[in-house]
Each structure stands twice: as structure tokens, then as C-alpha cells.
Amino acid sequence: MKINNYIALLFSVAFLLGCSGTRKIPEGNLLYVGHTLKIEKGKEPKKTRKAIESALNELIRPEPNKSFLGMRPSLFFYNIFDTVNKDKGFKHWVKYKLGKAPVLMSKVDLEYNKKVIQNYVENKGFFNAESSADSTRTGKKAKANYEVNLHNQYKIKSVVFPKDSILLANEIDTLKENSLLKIGKPYDLDVIKSERTRIDTKLKERGFYYFNEDYLLVQVDSTVANHEVDLLVKIKNDIPEKAKNQYRINNIFVYPSFNLKRDTISTRKMETTKYEDLTIIDNKTVFKPFIFDKTLLFNKGDLYNRTTHNLSLNRLITLGTFKFVKNEFKENDSLENNLDAYYYLTPLQKKSIQVEALAKTNSANYSGTELNVNWSNRNTFKGAELLKISAFAGLEAQVSGQNNGFNVYRFGGEANLIWPRFISPFTMSSGSAYVPNTKASLSYEYQLRTKLYSLKTFNGSFGYLWKENERKEHNLNVVNIAYTSSNNVSDLYKSQIAENPSLQKVIDKQFILGTTYSYTYTNTMLKNKKNNIYFKGEVDLSGNSVGLILGANDSDNPKSILGVPFSQYSKLEMDFRHYYNFNKQTTLASRIIVGAGIPYGNSEELPFIKQFFIGGTSSIRAFRARSIGPGTFNGNEVTNSFLPDQSGDLKLELNTELRTTLYKFVKGALFVDAGNIWLLNESAEKPGAKFSGQFLNELAVGAGVGLRFDFSFLVLRTDFAFPLRKPYLQEGNRWVIDDISFGNSGWRKENLIFNLAIGYPF
Structure with missing residues (x-):
């Protein structure tokens, strides 16, 4: 045409x-x-x-x-068919899904x-x-x-809190210091409502269980001055008597096997167990009593506190053992102004098996499928422990790129045991809404890269996971062990090692024994904010304690454990993301990643699996995975045709992406990516790879456009990207914007990169 x-x-x-x-x-x-x-x-x-x-x-x-460029597509689709007789089918979909009346x-x-x-x-x-x-x-x-x-806006001239001898009035008066109602500020009904809610919330923290914000009245007098108002905070005259009183916690009852289908409390004979301040009522000992003492935060004699109330419920839910959690408070029959707390808990099925078939992509431009079989045992030792054993098998292939034809087959298994508490010789506790976890993990993976080699990897770890709140999370692996060995190395791969000796480190035996810690902060769950952020910082230390014990201080003569030299290094990586929401449809997402790894003592360089790489579907999308750097080194000229070996000790990456909704589940994006990796030391094999003060002049830069098909259960992402700056070219010639020629097939073949991935890049 x-x-x-x-x-x-x-x-x-x-x-x-x-x-x-x-x-x-x-x-x-x-x-x-x-x-x-x-x-x-x-x-x-x-x-x-x-x-x-x-x-x-x-x-x-x-x-x-809604209109788009003056057009209204929804009306066009609505008007295609005059009448639709069925509630489903193509015509119904066009008229009522694509179209709108x-x-x-x-x-x-x-x-x-x-x-x-x-x-x-x-x-x-x-x-x-x-x-x-x-x-x-x-x-x-x-x-x-x-x-x-609008004319003139009225301002607040004065705020008067209740003056009375009753306990409730005195408590409200103590809250005036942090009032939202400020003299000189504009009158605002929403602020007045928020002030009533604030007072109610504070009173709930001080034992006023039956109080309600509707019992407060804020009277407004607009006749006191020109465009000014007096505000009088009052307690209504007709509030219930018990709303004026503070209440304390007396008895605490726990029903761990509550059945929603029948009232197990009244129809079955229960056994009663006393533990600390708790009364546990059950027909059989399904849970050890101490788990409830560690989870519930109320003690006998405490003033009722809404925060403690909600934290306890949330901790019961995050145990991951109960399907339903119900709670109520009743006035104690014998003690005035005392409440009895009741917790009704419906357990999840103890054992379950789950089979998953997954489609996946990774940063190396590989796409594939994976089958997972997961078996879970909740409440393994009657302390709400979770034992999870999984097995997996998968295939990954590169649709386009230099690894095309070298498929990856993976299979293995993993066992995790999670205790909903700190297992430690030291006393550790948490009063947050989230129960802290202790986790022990063992895993094995066999990976076969066709025509190249196979790797066997064993991992083991023991550590702690805990959340301060919904925004802040900590993950400490006190012990983290990884052992990797290779076999079935092909003659093809050996021939490439002869040309590029650094490929040897991919198949060398590696033994890592260390500690890792990560901290994550995010407020991205708050959807109505203009600005959302995400931060993750991770520290990875290996071989330090063992190095001190064995006296490892010479990388030319490394110490070994079970015949394998152990790795000794320190590594730090930080990932910061910012999301500026113009509106519900359009967001500007930005990310910066900074990483550094320093080998020392027993190691001359970082283990291959701990080195930094850059490029690929979720990195700098205008360049193939692991094909940039380090520095100005051009690995494309010397690296084999099937495995890029461009890794580094330092990393800097910057991304920004404008995302907007085009039509319902279809979203578009414009993006720019930049970054590179570097070595700490000079390398004769990789000239130009060392980090220097000129690092900003050595950044790779790419740009592109993409579509995201967001089906809620799956986000399918397609990106077309092309380079704007190639760091391996001669200085002065690195910007290649003038070379862009979309109509030139030769340029497209060399520079236009298509990325197919699942999920957003960040």
C-alpha cells in the first residue's frame, strides 16, 4: 500500500x-x-x-x-452496533467494553x-x-x-477546649497542645472533622473504649469579628455514661480452633489452659500457648489502647496460620470499668500442596517457563512454624541476541523453615504490627547451559526478617553459605577460555561464607500521594571471620576450606526510586542504582556471581544484557559470540520513564537509561576498564518507547530501545544521536533492540 x-x-x-x-x-x-x-x-x-x-x-x-485529540473513540465503538441482544460475545464486548454510552x-x-x-x-x-x-x-x-x-475567607480567632472537672474533659484539655485548629488559620470544615477524629484516636489510646468522635461538637461563632470565627470544642450533653470512663483489660481468652460454621464455644467441651495472663480454650492442644503470649500485646491491668488492639490483630494475621481472626471486648461482670478480651481464631488447613506454571524473563534477555511444586506444613512444631519444601524445573531461551541457541535448563529444590519469632541466644522482641520471623533455608540448583557447561549450586542461610511497619523492612542473614562447582565443560567453551582467560572464573569453584543485611523503605502502597519513593540498601560481607581465624591475607596464596578457596570481600548496593504522579493516569518513574564491591585478603577479585552487570530488559534497554563496559572497554570485539563477560566491581545506573494510560489496560512509556560498570584496578585484558574521575564521560545512554499490557494478574512489557551514547567509541565520537536512521535497515539491525519482558522494569 x-x-x-x-x-x-x-x-x-x-x-x-x-x-x-x-x-x-x-x-x-x-x-x-x-x-x-x-x-x-x-x-x-x-x-x-x-x-x-x-x-x-x-x-x-x-x-x-473521554476524548483523545478531539475524538471520542468510546462513542465510535458504542455506535457500531445499534442493538446487542446477548450479555456476552463480540458485539457486547465492543459496545460495552470498548464503547460507552x-x-x-x-x-x-x-x-x-x-x-x-x-x-x-x-x-x-x-x-x-x-x-x-x-x-x-x-x-x-x-x-x-x-x-x-469567593469574597473573603474567614480565619480562626480563638479555640476553646472543654473546662470541666470530669475525667473525660480533663483528658481532652491535655490534647489541645497538638490541635489541628490553629489561630490565624482559615476556617475549614475538613480540618474540624480531622480534629474530632484526632481527639477520638488519642482518647482510644487512653482507655476510653466506648468514646466516639460523634460525641464531640465544635461550635462556630462568626459574629465575633470581621471575617473571623471563634471555635468552641464541647462534649455533647447526652453521651452515654460509660463513654466518660477509662477501661482496663482484665481477662484475655483465646480460642485457637474456632469454627465459623458452628459455634464451637457452646457445642463442644473445651479444655482450658492458663499461661501467663492468657486463658486458652481448645478441644485439643493444637498450638503451644507461648505463641499467643508473644503475639498478643495486651497484659492484664493495661489501659485499653486502640493501637495495641490493632497491633495484636495484625500480628495474629501475619502469623500466616489463621484463615480468620475475630476479636471482641466485653465488660467484666465483677469489676467495674474492666474489659475482657476474646480472640476467636480459625486455623488454615495445616498441609497443602500447590503447583504453579510460570512464564518469566530475566535481565539477560532470556525468556522461558518454569514449573514449581510447593508443599507447605503450617504449625509444624505447634508453634505456628511454616515448613515449605519446593521443587522446580524450567527452560530459558534467548529469542534474540548473541545467546540465541544456547538454552538454559534448570532444576532443583529448596526447603525453608520459618519461625514466627526471634530464635536467638539474646533476648529480642518486637512490638510492631508484624511478627518477626527467623528463617533457615537450604537449596540446590542444577543449571545446564547447552553446548557450554553445567553448574551445581548449594545455598544455605540462617537469619531474621522483621518489619517495623508497612514501610520499613529488615532482612539479616547471620550466616549465608554458597558453594558452586561446574562440570561437563564443552570443548567449545574451553576454546573460548584460551582466547579470553577471564571466562575461566565462570566455571571456577566458589565458596562464599558471610553475612548479608538489607533495609527496604517504601511508601508506594499509598496511591493518593503525589510523590512515592522506594529505597533498598544491601550490605554483603564474606569471609571476614574465617579470614581472621585462618590468617587469610594473601590473595596469591589463598586459604581453603574443604579444598576450595573461600571468597573474602565487602559489597554495598543501593537502589533508590522516585515516582511523581501527575494524576492517576500519568507517572514519571526514576531510579538510581549505585554499587561497589571490594575484594581483599583471600580474594583478588569478587566471585563471578557477586560482580555487577549492566544492560538488558530491566536495565539499560538499548544494550544487550552484560554487554556494556567495564568503562570504555569494548567487549563486543574480544568476547566470544555466546557469553558476554563484561562485569565490574563498581556500578552506576540511572533510569527515568514517563508512563501513561493509553486505553484501559494498555499503557505507554517513554524512557531514557544511562549507566556503566568499572573495575577498581587496571586489567591488561580490559584496557579502559578502571574507574577514574572521568566516569561521567563513560556512561552508556539509551532511549526508547514501550507498551505495557496490564492485565492485573500479568503485566506484559514490550520495549523498543536504541543507543544515544556508546562509551566504547573514541572520546568525542561517543554521542551517536546524529547517526539515528530508523529508515535504514542496517542501522536498525545494529542498534534497534526489542525487549519482551514480564512486569515493569522498576
Whole structure:
């Protein structure tokens, strides 16, 4: 098809999409295309006016049919079929999934929206505001027009808290120091509501179990001065007597085998066990009593505290042993102002087996499939321990790139035992909402790279995982052991080692004995924030204690354990991500990774599996995995055709990506990536690889576009990327922007990289 035909087709589609929006609007009606909102400029700050405008735009209803470049695709699809008789099928999908019924002007209630606007601005302190509503028509389209004159905003002149001799009033008065109601600040109904909630929350921390924020009243007097108000915080006169009293915890009852289908409390004879402050009622000893003492944070005699209440429930849930957790408090019959706590726990099935079939990709541009079989035993030793044994087998292949044809076959198994507490000779405790875990792990993996070699890897670790809160998480492996050996090394690979000796380290035996610690902070679960961040810092130390014991200080004469030299190094890596949310549809995501590894003592270089690599589907996407650096070294000229060996001791990577929703589950992205790796020391085999003060001039840079198909259960990602800067070229010639030629097949073959991956890159 000629270019003219493409242009004609494009204009035809645009015409159909653009014109069909009003073609089937009912006679006598108009298509509603949105609204305008004008706020007259007054004495209020511009920031206040903008905030009010933004809030009002969200409140005005209905929302019009979405448009794109002046077109309304949803109306086009809706109008393709006049009638659809079935609730499913292709026609129903086109009309009601791709399409959407037209929003008509007759559905717009101008007076209602005017009242919404007036009510909102008055709640923000503009008591004398004036608003109006009207509409305009253009052809078969109509638009609503709203105008607001805010006039003067009332400010808070004084705030008075209750003065009374009763306990409740005294407690409320002590909370005034941190009040949200500040003298001189604008009157705001939302702030007043938040203040009532704050006081209620604080009282719940001080034993006032039956108190409710609705028992508080904030009276407003707007006659005290010109555009000022007095606020009087009062306790309502008719609140229940028990809402005025503090309550303490008396008895604590736990039902660990509660059955939702029948009331096991009343229909079956239970055994009662006393443990510390707990009374555990069960028909059989399913759980050891100490697990509840460590999980529940209330003690007999404590003032009721809402935080402790919620933390205890959350800790029971995060044990991972109970399907349902129910809790209630009842007044004690014999002690006034005392509560008995009841916990009803429904256990999960103790043993289960799960089979998973996965599609996966990795940073080396390999895609493949994996089959996992997982067997779990909850409450293994009656202390809510989780024993999980898994076996896996998988195949990975590179669709395109220099590893094409060299498939990877993997199989192995792993066993994990997790205790929901700290197992330690030292006293360790946690009062957070998350139960701390102690984890022991053993694993084995056999990896066969066809035509090259096979690797056997054993891993073992013992450590702790704990969360301070939903944002902060710690992972400490006190002991981390890894042993790798190779066999079945092919003649092809041996011949490449002769040409490139550094390939030998891939198949050398490696023994790592050390400690790792990582800290993660994230607030990405907060969806309504303008800025979200993610940070992960990791420290990896190996061979230090063993090195001191064995006196390892000479890498030319390394000490060995069981005939294998152990690795000695320190490694630090930090990953920081920032997400700026323009709105719900568009986000600017950025990432910076900094890493450094220093070998010493028993090691001359980092173990191969601990070195840094860069490039690939989730890194610098304009370059193949492990094909950049180190430094200005060009590994493509000397490296074999099937395995890049471009690794380093230092790493710097920067990424930024603009993400936006194009249509429902389809999202688009524009991105720029930059970075490189370096060696700490000079290498005769890799000239230009050493880190220097000129490192910024040695960054690889790439850019591209992509689509993300977000099906909620799976995100399929496609990216097209191309280099903007090649660090291995001569200085002065590294920027290759002028060479970009999408119409040139030779340029595309050499520079245009297609990445297919699962999930977002970061």
C-alpha cells in the first residue's frame, strides 16, 4: 500500500472517530462535552484558588465521555452496533467494553452542581461566596459553565477546649497542645472533622473504649469579628455514661480452633489452659500457648489502647496460620470499668500442596517457563512454624541476541523453615504490627547451559526478617553459605577460555561464607500521594571471620576450606526510586542504582556471581544484557559470540520513564537509561576498564518507547530501545544521536533492540 493510501486511511479513521460522537444523539438532546469553571480573582492567595479549582473539578458531575485529540473513540465503538441482544460475545464486548454510552446534557443538573460548589467553598471558610451556573451550545454539543466569587475567607480567632472537672474533659484539655485548629488559620470544615477524629484516636489510646468522635461538637461563632470565627470544642450533653470512663483489660481468652460454621464455644467441651495472663480454650492442644503470649500485646491491668488492639490483630494475621481472626471486648461482670478480651481464631488447613506454571524473563534477555511444586506444613512444631519444601524445573531461551541457541535448563529444590519469632541466644522482641520471623533455608540448583557447561549450586542461610511497619523492612542473614562447582565443560567453551582467560572464573569453584543485611523503605502502597519513593540498601560481607581465624591475607596464596578457596570481600548496593504522579493516569518513574564491591585478603577479585552487570530488559534497554563496559572497554570485539563477560566491581545506573494510560489496560512509556560498570584496578585484558574521575564521560545512554499490557494478574512489557551514547567509541565520537536512521535497515539491525519482558522494569 502506498503512502498516500496510508494517509487517506488515517484521515478516514480520524473522521469516523471524530464525527460519530454526535451522529446518534437522540433528537432534542445534546452531547455533554464537559464544563468550565471560573473563579473570580480576590484577596485569597493564588495557591488557595488553584486548590479549590482542582477540588471542584473533581466534584462536578457527570463526567463527559473521554476524548483523545478531539475524538471520542468510546462513542465510535458504542455506535457500531445499534442493538446487542446477548450479555456476552463480540458485539457486547465492543459496545460495552470498548464503547460507552453518550453522556447527554439532559443528565446534567446545573442547580445540583451549583449547590455542591457553594457548599464546598463555604466549608472552606468562604461564607459570603456567590456561585452561578449556565450552559452553552455548539451544534449538537453542550458545555456547562460555572462561576464562583469567593469574597473573603474567614480565619480562626480563638479555640476553646472543654473546662470541666470530669475525667473525660480533663483528658481532652491535655490534647489541645497538638490541635489541628490553629489561630490565624482559615476556617475549614475538613480540618474540624480531622480534629474530632484526632481527639477520638488519642482518647482510644487512653482507655476510653466506648468514646466516639460523634460525641464531640465544635461550635462556630462568626459574629465575633470581621471575617473571623471563634471555635468552641464541647462534649455533647447526652453521651452515654460509660463513654466518660477509662477501661482496663482484665481477662484475655483465646480460642485457637474456632469454627465459623458452628459455634464451637457452646457445642463442644473445651479444655482450658492458663499461661501467663492468657486463658486458652481448645478441644485439643493444637498450638503451644507461648505463641499467643508473644503475639498478643495486651497484659492484664493495661489501659485499653486502640493501637495495641490493632497491633495484636495484625500480628495474629501475619502469623500466616489463621484463615480468620475475630476479636471482641466485653465488660467484666465483677469489676467495674474492666474489659475482657476474646480472640476467636480459625486455623488454615495445616498441609497443602500447590503447583504453579510460570512464564518469566530475566535481565539477560532470556525468556522461558518454569514449573514449581510447593508443599507447605503450617504449625509444624505447634508453634505456628511454616515448613515449605519446593521443587522446580524450567527452560530459558534467548529469542534474540548473541545467546540465541544456547538454552538454559534448570532444576532443583529448596526447603525453608520459618519461625514466627526471634530464635536467638539474646533476648529480642518486637512490638510492631508484624511478627518477626527467623528463617533457615537450604537449596540446590542444577543449571545446564547447552553446548557450554553445567553448574551445581548449594545455598544455605540462617537469619531474621522483621518489619517495623508497612514501610520499613529488615532482612539479616547471620550466616549465608554458597558453594558452586561446574562440570561437563564443552570443548567449545574451553576454546573460548584460551582466547579470553577471564571466562575461566565462570566455571571456577566458589565458596562464599558471610553475612548479608538489607533495609527496604517504601511508601508506594499509598496511591493518593503525589510523590512515592522506594529505597533498598544491601550490605554483603564474606569471609571476614574465617579470614581472621585462618590468617587469610594473601590473595596469591589463598586459604581453603574443604579444598576450595573461600571468597573474602565487602559489597554495598543501593537502589533508590522516585515516582511523581501527575494524576492517576500519568507517572514519571526514576531510579538510581549505585554499587561497589571490594575484594581483599583471600580474594583478588569478587566471585563471578557477586560482580555487577549492566544492560538488558530491566536495565539499560538499548544494550544487550552484560554487554556494556567495564568503562570504555569494548567487549563486543574480544568476547566470544555466546557469553558476554563484561562485569565490574563498581556500578552506576540511572533510569527515568514517563508512563501513561493509553486505553484501559494498555499503557505507554517513554524512557531514557544511562549507566556503566568499572573495575577498581587496571586489567591488561580490559584496557579502559578502571574507574577514574572521568566516569561521567563513560556512561552508556539509551532511549526508547514501550507498551505495557496490564492485565492485573500479568503485566506484559514490550520495549523498543536504541543507543544515544556508546562509551566504547573514541572520546568525542561517543554521542551517536546524529547517526539515528530508523529508515535504514542496517542501522536498525545494529542498534534497534526489542525487549519482551514480564512486569515493569522498576
